[in-house]
Amino acid sequence: MESVICTVDVVLLTLRAGSLQVALYMRDKAPFQGAWALPGGYVHVEADEDAEQAAARVLHEKTGIVSPYLEQLATFSGRARDPRGWSVSISYYALVPVKVIEQAERSDLKLVGVEQLKSLPFDHLQIIHAALERVRSKSTYSSLPVYLCNEQFTLPQLQTVYETLLNEPINKVSFRRKMDELGILEPVIGAVETGKANRPAQYYRVKAQFRHTLSQSGRGLNPGS
Amino acid sequence: MESVICTVDVVLLTLRAGSLQVALYMRDKAPFQGAWALPGGYVHVEADEDAEQAAARVLHEKTGIVSPYLEQLATFSGRARDPRGWSVSISYYALVPVKVIEQAERSDLKLVGVEQLKSLPFDHLQIIHAALERVRSKSTYSSLPVYLCNEQFTLPQLQTVYETLLNEPINKVSFRRKMDELGILEPVIGAVETGKANRPAQYYRVKAQFRHTLSQSGRGLNPGS
Numbered sequence: 001m002e003s004v005i006c007t008v009d010v011v012l013l014t015l016r017a018g019s020l021q022v023a024l025y026m027r028d029k030a031p032f033q034g035a036w037a038l039p040g041g042y043v044h045v046e047a048d049e050d051a052e053q054a055a056a057r058v059l060h061e062k063t064g065i066v067s068p069y070l071e072q073l074a075t076f077s078g079r080a081r082d083p084r085g086w087s088v089s090i091s092y093y094a095l096v097p098v099k100v101i102e103q104a105e106r107s108d109l110k111l112v113g114v115e116q117l118k119s120l121p122f123d124h125l126q127i128i129h130a131a132l133e134r135v136r137s138k139s140t141y142s143s144l145p146v147y148l149c150n151e152q153f154t155l156p157q158l159q160t161v162y163e164t165l166l167n168e169p170i171n172k173v174s175f176r177r178k179m180d181e182l183g184i185l186e187p188v189i190g191a192v193e194t195g196k197a198n199r200p201a202q203y204y205r206v207k208a209q210f211r212h213t214l215s216q217s218g219r220g221l222n223p224g225s
Numbered sequence: 226m227e228s229v230i231c232t233v234d235v236v237l238l239t240l241r242a243g244s245l246q247v248a249l250y251m252r253d254k255a256p257f258q259g260a261w262a263l264p265g266g267y268v269h270v271e272a273d274e275d276a277e278q279a280a281a282r283v284l285h286e287k288t289g290i291v292s293p294y295l296e297q298l299a300t301f302s303g304r305a306r307d308p309r310g311w312s313v314s315i316s317y318y319a320l321v322p323v324k325v326i327e328q329a330e331r332s333d334l335k336l337v338g339v340e341q342l343k344s345l346p347f348d349h350l351q352i353i354h355a356a357l358e359r360v361r362s363k364s365t366y367s368s369l370p371v372y373l374c375n376e377q378f379t380l381p382q383l384q385t386v387y388e389t390l391l392n393e394p395i396n397k398v399s400f401r402r403k404m405d406e407l408g409i410l411e412p413v414i415g416a417v418e419t420g421k422a423n424r425p426a427q428y429y430r431v432k433a434q435f436r437h438t439l440s441q442s443g444r445g446l447n448p449g450s
Contacts, residue, residue, distance in 0.1 A: 003228040003229075004229065004231035004269075006228075006229035043229055044230075045229060045304065045310070045311035048304075050303030051300060051303070066412070074297055075300045075315045077268075077315065078274055078275030079273075088231060088268075088276065088315070090313070128422045
């Protein structure tokens with residue numbers, strides 16, 4: 001039985017300057033040494049309990065980041081995707097506020113807008129596209145986008161995050177109804193946004209029990225409705 | 226680099242006597258020789274182009290079945306799930322009419338109601354539960370359940386299939402609106418159900434372009450609505 005190369009890759013997404021961006025890592029080894037690609041690596045059977053632990057380890061080693069949310073995306077596999085041989089990439093995705101990536105201060109990491117991506121080593125472009133599709137579809141009916149926010153945020157700020165992900169304006173009333181339904185937010189007592197012309201906005205944060213878990217609602221948030 | 230055992234498993238689902246059932250295969254090799262488990266096997270790097278081809282090959286070898294619909298479910302992995310060592314199961318699911326399984330006439334294959342399953346080798350029970358969750362959630366907004374139907378079926382028959390999967394009654398009017406929206410059905414000219422007391426029902430079939438692809442709609446089918 002010829003063996004299969006078993007790797008994990010992580011699509012780390014963030015919002016910067018109003019655009020959805022993906023973190024790319026400069027590869028320090030062949031193949032594609034020196035090229036920018038998804039942070040990834042071999043499964044280490046001695047160190048890793050399972051593929052999710054491998055993904056968390058690789059993400060931390062390559063980017064310095066520990067993500068509170070890491071979900072399996074899909075597995076990409078086959079004879080043609082890696083010049084080293086028949087390979088499997090068990091792919092994960094993570095979402096963090098941009099601050100977390102900036103604070104890691106890694107010179108071998110850069111952020112690229114997902115609309116600007118042209119070609120990447122392996123099938124990493126395809127993996128990123130699958131992650132975008134998953135994130136967008138999951139954002140319509142879950143609390144997933146809050147992982148892109150800082151610890152405290154106003155409802156208008158959170159609505160903008162949802163609108164950027166869904167790439168559509170959302171009606172304010174149905175957005176707030178959806179947030180009530182998801183039940184993930186709590187007001188930060190005494191914290192209001194000041195220095196703006198209009199009425200100061202209350203700051204919110206995610207309730208402790210939802211900081212590593214999604215809340216989902218039956219019906220989707222329909223952009224434009 | 227110690228190597229990882231790379232396998233594929235297939236959750237083959239069908240409807241029999243109004244209940245959702247899964248096909249189990251009697252294992253002919255260790256580990257768990259003689260036990261009933263999901264049809265599965267090693268990826269063959271010489272024969273298989275990718276994991277999906279491996280899953281289709283293994284399904285055919287172990288059950289005699291070629292499924293028109295085969296979708297990747299998730300990858301189950303780790304040190305503990307297989308006594309042979311650190312392993313990966315890239316898992317797929319498929320849906321076929323029960324006739325297809327009966328015609329295969331395999332004595333090493335049996336159907337078990339998904340509610341009757343107790344324990345299974347490896348983490349196969351967990352894989353089946355993940356498949357059920359996926360199938361149920363996907364059935365609310367897609368044409369997935371038609372893969373359980375014979376070539377021709379009436380709308381009341383199809384509605385019963387949806388209701389069995391969703392485990393809830395569905396309003397007839399919203400069910401028919403949803404079918405119109407999905408746009409997958411065409412009437413079979415001249416074919417009506419006869420021999421029943423009430424008005425004869427028209428037979429339908431799936432349009433050619435949807436026999437291997439799902440049609441999805443934005444809003445889900447809300448059971449009870």
